[in-house]
Amino acid sequence: MARTMNYSQLDEKLIFANFGTIKNLDFRKVTSGDYDNWDIEYESDYFYKPNTEPPLTFLEYPVLDASFFLTENQDIKSFGLRLYLDNADGFYEKMVAQYGEPSIVNQSNYYFQKHGIELPLEESEEAKKIIASIPFPLVNEYKDMQKVSWYDLRNDISKNEIVIRIYNCPVDHLGFDSPRRILRILFEEVEEMDD
Incomplete structure (x- = not known):
């Protein structure tokens, strides 16, 4: 069965899009215990690391991990990601x-x-x-x-x-x-x- 998702690519069009349009099983809420993890942006709201779903991409390159900062309405106000090349x-x-x-x-x-x-x-x-x-x-x-x-x-x-x-x-x-x-x-x- 094909995966249905509004976005498979992370890019600037996500700024102020609702977080629910990209969230899948590989996203987890960041807790204060995560602040020692240098892969997670400090005080971000959600962290993404591909595990169970195909990886999200940027310019067709698979994303290693990403951190998301959200508004109170669960819109994305900024995010960061990492690629290995x-x-x-x-x-x-x-x-x-x-x-x-x-x-x-x-x-x-x-x-x-x-x-x-x-x-x-x-x-x-x-x-x-x-x-x-x-x-x-x-x-x-x-x-x-x-x-x-x-x-x-x-x-x-x-x-x-x-x-x-x-x-x-x-x-x-x-x-x-x-x-x-x-x-x-x-x-x-x-x-x-x-x-």
């Missing part, structure tokens, strides 16, 4: 195809070293020139960033933006020279600041 290049190509180029990247020391860039220790005109000359990473270098962020994912004009933040974690602390990654991906709404 042998090589993250294909994943980032799919991200660009789906969402366009990222808004912000936070380079790792590994990225700077690969480009022969030594960051200045203090602010000066020369330091500003060096920082301005740092090239924006290419898609195959996104996996070498500490963090990559996509903002303003809504097509309509609204008060708030949705952001996807991806944190690249080399597997088993092998360092960024290894192609394997665990990606921590956060989906949340960012409220506009009043001027």
